[in-house]
Amino acid sequence: MSRSKPSSHLLxxxxxxxxxxxxxxxxxxxxxPGADRPLNLPRITERKLSNGLTVIMAPxxxxxxxxxxxxxxxxxTAADREKHPGIAQIAAAVANEGxxxxxxxxxxxxxxxxxxxxxxxxxxxxxxxxxxxxSEFSPRLFALMSDVAQHASFPEDELKLAKGNxxxxxxxxxxxxxxxxxxRFQKAVFGNHPYAFVVPDEKSIxxxxxxxxxxxxxxxxxxxxxxxxxxxxxxxxxxxAEIEKAFGSWKSGATPAEDNPAxxxxxxxxxxxxxxxxxxxxxxxxxNVSIPRKDKDYFSLRTADTILGGSFYSRMTRNIxxxxxxxxxxxxxxxxxxxxxxxxxxxxxxxxxxxPTLLEMFYELDRMRVLPVTDEELKAxxxxxxxxxxxxxxxxxxxxxxxxxIYTYELSKDFISDFRAxxxxxxPADIEKAAAKYFDTYHAAIVIVGDWEKxxxxxTPFGEVTIYDAEGNVISK
Amino acid sequence: MPxxxxxxxxxxxxxxxxxLGLSGLQAKPLNVPVVYYKLPNGLKVVISxxxxxxxxxxxVYYNVGFRVEPKGRTGFAHLFEHMMFQGSANVxxxxxxxxxxxxxxxxxxxxxxxxxxxxETLPSNRVETALWLESDRMRSxxxxxxxxxxxxxxxxxxxxxxxxxxxYQLFEWIDLWQNAFTNWNNSHNGYGELAEVNAATIDDxxxxxxxxxxxxxxxxxxAGDVDANEVKKMVEKHFAGIPAQASPPAPNLAEPxxxxxxxxxxxxxxxxxPALATGYHIPPQSSPDFxxxxxxxxxxxxxxxxxxxxxxxxxxxxxxxLTGGLNYFGNEFDYSGPMIMTTRATYKPGHTADExxxxxxxxxxxxxxxxxxxxxxxxxKVRFRSSFYNQVESSFGKxxxxxxxxLFRDDPxxxxxxxxxxxxxxxxxxxxxxxxxxVAENRTVIDRVPAAKDQKADAKGDN
Numbered sequence: 034m035s036r037s038k039p040s041s042h043l044l045x046x047x048x049x050x051x052x053x054x055x056x057x058x059x060x061x062x063x064x065x066p067g068a069d070r071p072l073n074l075p076r077i078t079e080r081k082l083s084n085g086l087t088v089i090m091a092p093x094x095x096x097x098x099x100x101x102x103x104x105x106x107x108x109x110t111a112a113d114r115e116k117h118p119g120i121a122q123i124a125a126a127v128a129n130e131g132x133x134x135x136x137x138x139x140x141x142x143x144x145x146x147x148x149x150x151x152x153x154x155x156x157x158x159x160x161x162x163x164x165x166x167x168s169e170f171s172p173r174l175f176a177l178m179s180d181v182a183q184h185a186s187f188p189e190d191e192l193k194l195a196k197g198n199x200x201x202x203x204x205x206x207x208x209x210x211x212x213x214x215x216x217r218f219q220k221a222v223f224g225n226h227p228y229a230f231v232v233p234d235e236k237s238i239x240x241x242x243x244x245x246x247x248x249x250x251x252x253x254x255x256x257x258x259x260x261x262x263x264x265x266x267x268x269x270x271x272x273x274a275e276i277e278k279a280f281g282s283w284k285s286g287a288t289p290a291e292d293n294p295a296x297x298x299x300x301x302x303x304x305x306x307x308x309x310x311x312x313x314x315x316x317x318x319x320x321n322v323s324i325p326r327k328d329k330d331y332f333s334l335r336t337a338d339t340i341l342g343g344s345f346y347s348r349m350t351r352n353i354x355x356x357x358x359x360x361x362x363x364x365x366x367x368x369x370x371x372x373x374x375x376x377x378x379x380x381x382x383x384x385x386x387x388x389p390t391l392l393e394m395f396y397e398l399d400r401m402r403v404l405p406v407t408d409e410e411l412k413a414x415x416x417x418x419x420x421x422x423x424x425x426x427x428x429x430x431x432x433x434x435x436x437x438x439i440y441t442y443e444l445s446k447d448f449i450s451d452f453r454a455x456x457x458x459x460x461p462a463d464i465e466k467a468a469a470k471y472f473d474t475y476h477a478a479i480v481i482v483g484d485w486e487k488x489x490x491x492x493t494p495f496g497e498v499t500i501y502d503a504e505g506n507v508i509s510k
Numbered sequence: 511m512p513x514x515x516x517x518x519x520x521x522x523x524x525x526x527x528x529x530l531g532l533s534g535l536q537a538k539p540l541n542v543p544v545v546y547y548k549l550p551n552g553l554k555v556v557i558s559x560x561x562x563x564x565x566x567x568x569x570v571y572y573n574v575g576f577r578v579e580p581k582g583r584t585g586f587a588h589l590f591e592h593m594m595f596q597g598s599a600n601v602x603x604x605x606x607x608x609x610x611x612x613x614x615x616x617x618x619x620x621x622x623x624x625x626x627x628x629x630e631t632l633p634s635n636r637v638e639t640a641l642w643l644e645s646d647r648m649r650s651x652x653x654x655x656x657x658x659x660x661x662x663x664x665x666x667x668x669x670x671x672x673x674x675x676x677x678y679q680l681f682e683w684i685d686l687w688q689n690a691f692t693n694w695n696n697s698h699n700g701y702g703e704l705a706e707v708n709a710a711t712i713d714d715x716x717x718x719x720x721x722x723x724x725x726x727x728x729x730x731x732x733a734g735d736v737d738a739n740e741v742k743k744m745v746e747k748h749f750a751g752i753p754a755q756a757s758p759p760a761p762n763l764a765e766p767x768x769x770x771x772x773x774x775x776x777x778x779x780x781x782x783x784p785a786l787a788t789g790y791h792i793p794p795q796s797s798p799d800f801x802x803x804x805x806x807x808x809x810x811x812x813x814x815x816x817x818x819x820x821x822x823x824x825x826x827x828x829x830x831x832l833t834g835g836l837n838y839f840g841n842e843f844d845y846s847g848p849m850i851m852t853t854r855a856t857y858k859p860g861h862t863a864d865e866x867x868x869x870x871x872x873x874x875x876x877x878x879x880x881x882x883x884x885x886x887x888x889x890x891k892v893r894f895r896s897s898f899y900n901q902v903e904s905s906f907g908k909x910x911x912x913x914x915x916x917l918f919r920d921d922p923x924x925x926x927x928x929x930x931x932x933x934x935x936x937x938x939x940x941x942x943x944x945x946x947x948x949v950a951e952n953r954t955v956i957d958r959v960p961a962a963k964d965q966k967a968d969a970k971g972d973n
Contacts, residue, residue: 059649060748061600063609064642067635070564070735095562096899137824141815145889148896150813167896198830201783205830205856208677208782311779314667314675345617346607355604358663361671381671413612420565420614420633427563428904 072423074450075432078269084285085257088276089436091264093429098148099168099265099272100429102437103178106260107289108160108253111227114292119233120249123192123241125153125160126199128250130191132184137191140177147173151181157228158371159441160253165429168266175279178261182254183283187246200235207503210381210482213307214316217501221305221478222322222375224297255286260440264433296322296373299476304498307482308508315387315483319394320377321473326369326442332455333467334376338367339414340464341401341472342378346413348400349378353393359386363394367471371442376471384484388491391479395495398477401468405461418456542908542925545738546916549745551754552726556912556922557741558733560905566734567905568640569629570648571913573729574722575622576700577847578761585702586710588621589665590718594628595619596657599650603657606643613639622839623700624846625917631906634735638744644730645748648723653715662708669701677781681958682854683838689774690789690850690954693765724755729916733909763847765791772954777961783830784959786863788870789850791952792836793943795843801931802939803947807836807851808890809882809940810873817873822855828866829855841901843928844914850954863957874948881937894932 075091082088112121129151130137144151149166151174162181166174206212216231223229261280263272299321324330335343342349342365353359363380378398382390406414425431426449439448481492485500492498500508545557579586597603610617615632628647630640673679684699691697730749732741768791793799810818811834822829834853837845857866882890902908902925915922 059599059646059751060642064638064744066613066633067638070634073561073563093562095560096903098896098899098903138815138820141813142885142889145813145815145893146885148892148899167892167899194824194827197827201830201856201858205677205781205783208780210675312675314670344607344611346604346611351604354664355660358660359667361664361668381667381675383667383670413608416614417611420636421616423563423614423633424565424616424631427565 075426077436077449078273079446080273082256082277082281084281084283086280086283087260087440088273089260089262089440090267090269090272091262091432091436092267092269093264093432094266095427095429097168097266098165098429099171099174099263099267100165100433101163101174101178101264102262102433103162103164103182104260104262104437104441105160105254106158106258106441107291108155109158109227110155111157111230111292112253112289113249114227114230117241117245117249118230118237120241120245121155121160121253122233123195123199123238124185124246124249125155126195127187127192127246128153128185129181130195131186131188132180133186134184135180136188140181143173143177149174149177151177153181156370157230161437171267171272172275172279175275179279179283182259185250185254187243189243192241192243192246196238196241200238203232210309210312210314210316213309213503214318214379214480214482216505217305217307217482218318218320218377218478218480219375221303221480222299222320223373226294226296226373227292228296228370228373252286252289256280256283257285258288260437262433262436262440264429264436293372298322299473299478302475302477302479302496304479304481304492304496305501306485306492306498307480307501307503308485309482309503310484310486312384312482312484312487314381314383315390315481315488316379316381317387317390317394318377318379318480319391319398319474319477320375321471321477323367323374323376323471324369325371325373326438327444328369330467330470331369333459333463334367334369334471336411336414336418336456336459337401337406337464337468337472338365338376339417340406340410341365341397341468343367344414344417348397349380349394352397353380353382353390357386357389357393359383359390359393369442384487387481387483387488388494391492391495395474398472398474402465402472402474403469405465408461411459411461411464415456415459419453422452542902542912544912544923544925545742546922549725549750551750551752552724553749553752554729554916554920555742555745556729556731556733556916557736557738558731558908558912559736559738560733560908561735564634564735565631565905566634566637566640566732566736567629567631567909568637568644569627569731569733569906569909569913570644571625571627571729571731571917572723573624573727573917574626574758575624577623577695577763579700580714581694583706583710583714584699585665585669585707586714586718587626588700588702589661589707589710590715591619591621591626591628592661592665593653593658593715594647594651596654596661597652598647599652600646601643603652606647609639609643615640621700622845625844625914627910627913629906629909637732637734637736637741638748641732641744641748645752648725648728648749649752651719651723653712653719655712658710658712658715662710665702665707666704669704669707673701674704675780678778678785678958679780681776681785681956682787682834682852685774685776685956686787686789686850686852686954689772689956690768690791691765691848693763695761695763696765696848720755721758725749725752726754727758729913731909731913731916733912734905765848767791768952771950774954774956776956776958778958779961781958781960783856783859784863784957785854785856786866786958787852787854787956788867789852789954790947792849792851792947794848795846799939799943799946802935802943803851804836804842805887805890805894805932805935806940806943806948808893809877809886811835811853812890812893817877818853818870821869821873822866826869827858828861828869829857831856841897843911843918846918863955867955871950874944878941878944881941884937887935887937887940891933891935895929898929
């Protein structure tokens with residue numbers, strides 16, 4: 034019982050035909066984006082406990098879990114380095130191996146029964162306890178974090194085991210070119226600054242006593258120089274009550290004196306070669322000192338980095354991977370921290386192309402310094418930053434980690450909501466200016482881990498060389 | 511009170527409320543909305559809405575892993591994966607990455623035992639860009655000699671950086687599999703021997719593409735902040751016109767039962783400390799023993815409260831570490847062929863691999879004799895559930911699981927009942943699994959010790 038007239042029937046057939054052509058033809062150009070979707074920016078609440086602990090909560094109910102980070106802002110890897118080198122790292126390794134009321138096994142079993150994890154780690158600026166659990170068990174997770182933060186007991190047997198294992202792990206790491214190149218780079222760039230500290234030597238580790246560690250955490254693990262971030266399937270008010278219960282009785286302490294020497298300035302380009310006989314690749318890092326995270330040039334440098342080597346379709350990848358086939362995963366990275374930062378371009382390449390790779394890496398670094406990026410490149414870099422920022426904030430660990438940078442590096446509390454506007458305001462001139470200043474090839478540190486005998490003729494044209502062994506001893510200058 | 515997103519589609523919330531009202535259950539089940547259908551060309555399509563963040567993952571999973579690559583061409587499935595980024599009819603070499611990143615996303619691919627995947631995670635209003643990109647290369651991959659040579663170089667560097675120039679050279683995967691399995695499809699080096707990677711020809715690439723990269727051998731999954739009905743139209747527009755191909759031959763993955771323990775001694779020219787790896791054949795996923803085996807793996811080595819970790823690292827102080835699991839690359843659901851449970855430990859100088867294995871055996875014997883405690887078992891289930899939530903938290907993680915369930919089981923809806931068989935496991939079943947599978951004749955042990963200092967100057971493996 035069709036009521037359609039012949040003409041409309043014909044039209045319908047035509048439309049159908051057109052539709053089927055549209056269906057089966059291969060589209061030649063990318064489809065345009067759809068309408069913008071709501072960003073669902075996190076709702077962040079900040080509170081303070083009476084002991085000075087800053088508490089930051091952000092609901093993200095993507096799964097029934099909760100993710101928490103408790104950061105001690107003064108407990109960087111180089112804290113107390115004059116008297117007790119490596120103490121922050123050993124404290125972090127042993128703090129969750131026993132408290133006044135729980136032994137190591139009891140802590141691990143409690144975590145297991147709440148579907149949880151809890152680990153400590155130190156970086157150049159701070160020590161953090163990172164933890165997670167099923168959200169229904171959040172009070173038990175907070176109780177455990179609080180116990181580790183306040184009552185780590187450093188049992189003698191656990192300390193002895195951790196010291197021995199740390200020494201052996203470092204020894205094992207000295208066989209790994211990735212560890213060797215990053216260690217030497219950190220030392221080359223930061224000289225006498227605390228950021229040059231990577232791992233302690235055997236003697237320093239052995240010298241650490243239980244009383245030292247107890248004193249260290251009593252000084253550095255205190256609420257008034259700490260912040261706690263809780264993200265996940267939470268109700269802000271209920272969660273805050275749980276946090277107050279777990280952390281409320283924690284006693285505040287004095288603020289430790291800041292160790293803040295000047296960041297060294299590099300005088301010349303220099304090659305630091307770590308000899309690893311038998312290497313079939315050269316591990317290359319080129320870089321220099323850059324800026325602290327809160328510097329005004331942060332967004333320009335970050336975006337210059339995206340264009341040069343911080344994304345897959347970057348200049349570095351297109352050149353030395355997709356065009357030349359020298360390497361698998363070239364990269365550049367802007368590592369900005371509380372007091373300073375570093376800029377690095379890296380690649381792992383077969384021995385035969387070590388020299389040609391250095392040439393191309395310097396070319397790409399210098400090209401960023403001398404010529405403006407194209408409008409198309411900059412537009413793509415902005416989209417990349419903004420879109421991937423949304424992806425980062427969609428995971429509990431991503432959001433918690435991002436909030437942690439705001440509080441550790443004392444950034445604007447509006448960092449997340451302002452992010453897109455700051456990125457979008459950048460011009461090609463901003464990028465060129467930041468690159469000219471921070472991709473300083475003229476004074477760069479060039480660190481290479483490889484087989485000196487096999488690649489020395491390719492390396493020496495690029496600068497003066499100091500040769501090290503895997504343990505860090507200078508072999509020759 | 512487990513619950514998933516608070517922003518489920520309205521009809522879904524209504525359904526859940528109804529179900530809860532009727533059953534009076536305390537814990538809400540995980541509810542991932544799943545739309546599943548097949549295009550006439552055989553492409554399986556999965557769509558899962560989740561509006562918690564403005565992002566989406568588009569993933570294509572092909573039913574081809576490195577087990578089925580041709581003899582004489584180890585590493586070919588992975589080399590081919592690289593070729594999928596070398597351009598197609600309307601996308602120039604490497605511009606796949608350009609389009610994804612210029613639209614705010616990220617992209618990658620991965621070659622595994624039984625699948626190869628390609629994915630883009632990007633802002634959800636760009637979903638059609640990703641669909642267009644995936645359809646263009648599924649329909650019309652551009653294959654050239656020059657690009658093949660380029661990617662052979664790139665993959666060779668990848669193998670050098672991750673295997674040949676590293677201490678231990680991934681022996682707990684490559685060497686362990688070579689020794690534990692007898693069927694070449696299962697045992698060969700899936701990363702590839704350099705000479706074989708570099709011997710691949712353009713005809714190999716063409717024929718692999720035609721055989722395996724057809725819509726009827728793939729799953730397309732879209733997970734995230736999208737409208738399922740709108741996405742269906744886009745999928746139709748970009749994928750319906752891609753012709754089906756003859757189904758690839760089913761690979762022979764049959765593995766004869768192992769009857770005798772295998773022990774292998776190796777030296778390492780780059781490592782400073784000795785290490786060992788063990789592999790036990792485990793029952794197939796379809797076996798009634800499988801859920802118990804999976805929880806047994808958790809109980810032995812799931813975390814640092816687990817029995818092997820406690821015995822070796824803490825009580826006996828024999829090893830520095832202990833890592834491993836049921837599937838070297840993934841989880842309980844993202845493979846389909848024969849599998850071994852692997853364990854890797856760096857042990858302390860002055861001790862032997864035999865000492866370590868003896869302690870591992872001691873733990874197993876104790877478990878068989880006394881069983882596991884109620885708490886240990888219920889904790890293992892909690893831990894298993896918690897890891898499952900970690901898996902489905904991100905749009906990519908969810909797309910991954912949905913894709914594998916569609917690819918290997920033709921049923922992505924299983925995501926909402928995935929925990930059931932594991933929740934039902936009893937202590938008796940754990941004991942049975944230990945008794946049946948954790949026996950010496952079912953395992954391979956590799957002991958890898960540093961070479962004497964004078965042999966260290968010449969790393970193996972380069973050509």
